[in-house]
Amino acid sequence: MDQEHIPGAGAGAGEGAGRRRFLAIATGAATAAGLGAVAGCAGGTPDGAAGTTAGTGPTPGATAGKGGPAGFDVKAENAKPGHADWHVTKAGPARAIEGFADKVSVLSGESFGLHVSTTAPRFTVSAYRMGWYGGARARLVWRSEALPGVRQPEHTVDSATRMVRTRWPRTTTVDTKGWPEGCYLLRLDAQGGEGQRFVPVTVRSAAGTGRTVVVNAVATWQAYNRWGGYGSYDGPTGGYATRSLAVTFDRPYEYDDGAGLFLVYEAPLLALAERLGIPLAYATTTDVAREKRLLEGAAAVLSLGHDEYWSPEQRAHFTAARDAGTNIAVLGANCCFRRIRLEPSDLGPDRTVVCYKSAYDQDPGFKRGQSATVDFRSAPGADPESSLLGVIYDGYPVDAPYVVTHPDHWLFEGTGVKAGDRFAHLVGVEYDKVNTGFPTPRPIEILAHSPVVCEGRPSHQDTAYYTTPSGAGVFATGTMRWVEALDASGDGRSGANHGLDAKAGALTTRVTENLLRAFAAGPAGRTHPAQDNVKAVYGG
Numbered sequence: 001m002d003q004e005h006i007p008g009a010g011a012g013a014g015e016g017a018g019r020r021r022f023l024a025i026a027t028g029a030a031t032a033a034g035l036g037a038v039a040g041c042a043g044g045t046p047d048g049a050a051g052t053t054a055g056t057g058p059t060p061g062a063t064a065g066k067g068g069p070a071g072f073d074v075k076a077e078n079a080k081p082g083h084a085d086w087h088v089t090k091a092g093p094a095r096a097i098e099g100f101a102d103k104v105s106v107l108s109g110e111s112f113g114l115h116v117s118t119t120a121p122r123f124t125v126s127a128y129r130m131g132w133y134g135g136a137r138a139r140l141v142w143r144s145e146a147l148p149g150v151r152q153p154e155h156t157v158d159s160a161t162r163m164v165r166t167r168w169p170r171t172t173t174v175d176t177k178g179w180p181e182g183c184y185l186l187r188l189d190a191q192g193g194e195g196q197r198f199v200p201v202t203v204r205s206a207a208g209t210g211r212t213v214v215v216n217a218v219a220t221w222q223a224y225n226r227w228g229g230y231g232s233y234d235g236p237t238g239g240y241a242t243r244s245l246a247v248t249f250d251r252p253y254e255y256d257d258g259a260g261l262f263l264v265y266e267a268p269l270l271a272l273a274e275r276l277g278i279p280l281a282y283a284t285t286t287d288v289a290r291e292k293r294l295l296e297g298a299a300a301v302l303s304l305g306h307d308e309y310w311s312p313e314q315r316a317h318f319t320a321a322r323d324a325g326t327n328i329a330v331l332g333a334n335c336c337f338r339r340i341r342l343e344p345s346d347l348g349p350d351r352t353v354v355c356y357k358s359a360y361d362q363d364p365g366f367k368r369g370q371s372a373t374v375d376f377r378s379a380p381g382a383d384p385e386s387s388l389l390g391v392i393y394d395g396y397p398v399d400a401p402y403v404v405t406h407p408d409h410w411l412f413e414g415t416g417v418k419a420g421d422r423f424a425h426l427v428g429v430e431y432d433k434v435n436t437g438f439p440t441p442r443p444i445e446i447l448a449h450s451p452v453v454c455e456g457r458p459s460h461q462d463t464a465y466y467t468t469p470s471g472a473g474v475f476a477t478g479t480m481r482w483v484e485a486l487d488a489s490g491d492g493r494s495g496a497n498h499g500l501d502a503k504a505g506a507l508t509t510r511v512t513e514n515l516l517r518a519f520a521a522g523p524a525g526r527t528h529p530a531q532d533n534v535k536a537v538y539g540g
Helices: 074-078 218-223 267-276 285-290 312-323 357-362 502-520 534-538
Strands: 024-027 030-033 097-101 105-107 111-118 122-130 138-144 172-175 182-190 196-204 212-216 246-248 280-284 300-303 327-330 341-345 348-354 392-403 422-433 444-454 457-467 473-476
Touching: 074 267, 097 182, 111 122, 111 182, 122 172, 122 267, 138 172, 196 218, 196 280, 212 267, 212 285, 212 502, 218 246, 218 285, 218 348, 267 502, 280 285, 285 312, 285 341, 285 348, 300 312, 300 502, 312 327, 327 502, 392 457, 422 444, 422 502, 444 534, 473 502
Parallel strands: 097 196, 105 196, 212 280, 212 300, 300 327, 327 473, 422 457
Antiparallel strands: 024 030, 097 111, 111 172, 122 138, 122 182, 182 196, 246 348, 341 348, 392 422, 392 444, 444 457, 457 473
């Protein structure tokens, strides 16, 4: 049964009494447990104005098609037979098999290394492209021959930053020639059924021109990763003071059988967008930060369910895209909250996520004149996320009904909702709101205004949409459970998906369909300009 677990360790000195400890969110087979991001519900006021491995199995289809921009045809790709057996069904013991890729993303045709540790004598690798595929949700693109297994050396912990290091030798090299662009899970299968684990990899798009760019929030996945006993929120003692000040991609993901946060917060949206045939491009947060032109000319860019950790470069590139007419959809909450710095690891560039948080003044990078790796809204260099998102993070934990207040909005077309309609459990576990005490773009429309009580403090969650002079539309759900709800079914009594039911699933699916289609068509503000209603909703 799905559950949320709030670890009992107290917040460390310098974070304040209200600093939150979080995150365990599980949906179905997907589990993400760890510690989390900001001041609980203390309030929402401004606080600082190589070689290849021989393979067997299916031959991958061509990457090019005729249906979409840049030659990639999402519809044609998803018309191919899917493979519903992609799941991990026999995880086995904790260290039976696990691994990581030495590149977070590659262009189709590039190679990457796999670093695998296993107790089994041999193992195989199966590469599944995730999508819709008639409901199978994945297609087997490549499978390796049986490879020799080895138990890799124990990890070490850096004394200065408490960063877990593996320094595992490369086990094998994977050539992605012929792999279509997209989001992939590689499944490692230990011989004899001893264990299975995932390794996520993105086959990124060279450009996003004319397409909707799906951005995997890999920096956030890594921040919540506690493989080796340390993550960005705590160490083995469970205390904030023992957290890692930097984390690296040079280790497996502990959560969700190695899939990171992908299956909970991103896969349902990816399946819906590919089912609709929306022309898509694929990238990670590190790609967007590194490649200034990646979002140029994109129809839209999507930030998915939990996209908390951003570099200043990523934020600048999102903002520039918006100001050039690219639509932005934030399909989660607590987005763009932590300011990070990307640094190299032993294996390559941008493989270390640095975030000192309240100890930013101890950061050697800050001492050299780089931006403080602290919350975007906090000094020094305060730059609240609301100036980009329209909404701002307001707190956790909550579990509350989602309340529609603007049923005539075009995004609710076809849903049949009326003012005051409620959708149980859809607001949670973190939420955002419109708070004009922070920089807030106008005009902005509030579509849902849901009462919440967060650790005794009454507040509201808001779903909001604003438009800009460039014509861009920016939409934010204001709840972390939006993407998860896309898969909700039944009456919710099973407890799956946090009790979300088919009613919530139908609402979020139809609104997201309306959103994706409108945003894929070009600057949404030109056809759907926002009509400011903040005063009507909040008064004053």
